[in-house]
Amino acid sequence: MRHYYYKKSHQNLPHIVKFSGGRSSGYMLFNMLKNGMLKKERGDFVLFNNTSAEHSKTYEFVMKCKRECEETYGIPFFLIEFQTFEDCKGGIYDRFGAYRLVNDKPFSKKNPFGYKFGGEVFEELISWKAFVPNQMSRICTQNLKMETSKQFIRDWFFGESSIPRLGHFDSVSLIDKDALYEKHLKNNGSVPREIYLSKKEFVLNLPLWREEQEYQDFTSVDLGYRKEIKGSEYLTFIGFRSDEPQRITKMKDRIAKNDKKSAEYNDNINLEEFPYLRDGVEHVYMPMIKFCTTKQDVKEFWEKQNFDLGLDYDGKYGNCVYCFMKGTKKLLEIKSASKLKTPENIDWWIKMEQKYQRDLKAEGRKTKKDGAKFVNFFGESSKLSYEKIKNGSDEVEGAMELPCHCSD
Numbered sequence: 542m543r544h545y546y547y548k549k550s551h552q553n554l555p556h557i558v559k560f561s562g563g564r565s566s567g568y569m570l571f572n573m574l575k576n577g578m579l580k581k582e583r584g585d586f587v588l589f590n591n592t593s594a595e596h597s598k599t600y601e602f603v604m605k606c607k608r609e610c611e612e613t614y615g616i617p618f619f620l621i622e623f624q625t626f627e628d629c630k631g632g633i634y635d636r637f638g639a640y641r642l643v644n645d646k647p648f649s650k651k652n653p654f655g656y657k658f659g660g661e662v663f664e665e666l667i668s669w670k671a672f673v674p675n676q677m678s679r680i681c682t683q684n685l686k687m688e689t690s691k692q693f694i695r696d697w698f699f700g701e702s703s704i705p706r707l708g709h710f711d712s713v714s715l716i717d718k719d720a721l722y723e724k725h726l727k728n729n730g731s732v733p734r735e736i737y738l739s740k741k742e743f744v745l746n747l748p749l750w751r752e753e754q755e756y757q758d759f760t761s762v763d764l765g766y767r768k769e770i771k772g773s774e775y776l777t778f779i780g781f782r783s784d785e786p787q788r789i790t791k792m793k794d795r796i797a798k799n800d801k802k803s804a805e806y807n808d809n810i811n812l813e814e815f816p817y818l819r820d821g822v823e824h825v826y827m828p829m830i831k832f833c834t835t836k837q838d839v840k841e842f843w844e845k846q847n848f849d850l851g852l853d854y855d856g857k858y859g860n861c862v863y864c865f866m867k868g869t870k871k872l873l874e875i876k877s878a879s880k881l882k883t884p885e886n887i888d889w890w891i892k893m894e895q896k897y898q899r900d901l902k903a904e905g906r907k908t909k910k911d912g913a914k915f916v917n918f919f920g921e922s923s924k925l926s927y928e929k930i931k932n933g934s935d936e937v938e939g940a941m942e943l944p945c946h947c948s949d
Contacts, residue, residue: 555584566780708750
């Protein structure tokens with residue numbers, strides 16, 4: 542990537558690497574670092590969004606990449622997680638979505654700002670929304686990754702040394718459950734009160750506020766230079782390879798919808814950069830496409846390094862381990878690598894599904910002709926569920942074949 546050229550007007554804009562935790566984004570990051578493409582004084586940084594549902598090997602890899610990036614190249618590498626807080630809006634107390642910074646050690650009582658790995662963040666989102674995500678409603682990607690990134694970037698360029706405390710200042714919850722349910726009904730919700738509030742129980746018992754956090758506490762890079770860094774225009778870099786045409790097409794489609802003011806996107810679109818507007822001006826670059834980087838190139842790169850991801854190259858363990866977007870073929874191939882009750886074990890997904898799926902009969906709703914009684918991670922279907930996947934049900938085989946594009 543030594544000879545990578547930007548638009549001249551983009552060269553001095555802050556660069557943000559969105560790190561997914563996989564080999565491809567790692568390949569892109571270290572090639573950018575080795576070729577001097579990242580400069581901290583410009584406001585550049587690396588960002589990883591933790592869903593708390595990654596494979597343990599992924600966490601090991603991410604933390605090694607963070608330390609190498611910061612200690613060898615002097616570029617800050619931040620880890621963030623979705624988090625809710627309690628506050629008042631429109632006269633009603635409720636929970637609102639935000640994020641928190643975390644360090645490179647696992648969460649524990651002794652390390653309260655460590656990264657979570659037991660599905661806590663994912664369940665917080667599901668309980669907050671009171672339903673599970675599925676192919677048609679990917680609230681996980683939207684909230685755990687896209688919205689948290691947007692909020693962090695906005696805070697970073699605001700120029701302060703910390704992210705602010707969020708939430709009211711009372712020591713006890715001020716949420717009125719009757720008012721909360723009334724709000725649900727006003728928003729066209731129709732879930733019975735008892736069921737709705739049972740799904741909200743997890744999130745309603747979490748800490749009431751988001752702590753103020755100093756950026757410096759979450760990176761080993763001295764951030765004294767940040768005082769002058771402000772702005773609303775920046776570049777983001779995404780590690781899509783040239784042999785991932787479906788991901789490229791989906792990105793092009795999403796950008797076209799988000800930026801009606803940009804140039805028309807058609808079959809002649811320049812695929813190595815996609816500018817679009819969102820809370821300022823974000824110019825998206827995908828250098829691995831420009832350089833025709835393939836999975837084989839990535840594999841050869843990591844074979845020469847002194848550390849690696851330590852997972853198969855087929856991607857079945859990447860992103861959230863049992864993500865419903867991976868397709869049943871891959872899900873059936875995954876073997877629970879942990880006996881712990883974490884997302885690395887399919888039992889965690891079964892528990893989430895049974896706890897938060899919509900029960901159509903209990904809600905007094907009509908069911909489809911195929912007899913589906915629930916709306917779960919796989920939508921309204923009688924054929925698919927995590928329990929059936931675990932048991933290897935004949936109904937599951939070939940029922941859904943989808944590529945996982947969580948990072949887009």
